[in-house]
Amino acid sequence: MNLWFRLLLMLSRRPWRKPVHPFETTRIRMRVWPFDLDLNRHVTNGRYFTLADIGRMDYVLRTGAFRVALRHRAVPIVGDTWGKFRRELRLFESFEIHTRMLGWDDKWSFVEHRFVRKERVVGVVVMRGLFRSSEGTVSPRELVREMGIDATPPQMPQWLTAWSESCDEMSRGLRDEEARPMETGLDAAP
8 A cells, every 4th residue: 555655646646747858867756654564673675666666757757758658658667676685774864866868779678776875876776678559569769769769778787688698588488488387296106
């Protein structure tokens, strides 16, 4: 329920009325609440990914990407996420989520969410995602073109390209596993 409250609070600030360029960084301010904590009394690692969703929604609204998605009747799909945790966020501490586009390839858009407290990065969540409609995937190139950007994708860092390739390799492995019958070890006679 608390995430719905945070989402409604973000939407009540009407982020689409303060447009930003897709290569700008958006910022939203939040506070750590008791339901964000794990047994160690700091923000649980899974909560970072969920809070990043709110930062991403703000980014999609403010950049106008949601308008393009509506025209295509497409919905955002997260394919993969990765997180790096550097410092703790404790009860009632305020922090910001800084969201920015890192780049895109033929299929995926790459977005970074930095969790910042007192001008220090305490955590990072990176996501690769896409917009999918009943007709298929809206290519990132088409998405940015319709957002009014006539640009080639920025050069992505090597670590990001390597991460994306490892995600693709894992997906291929999972598809290969699905194609083979499952070995349970229960087929042996007693």
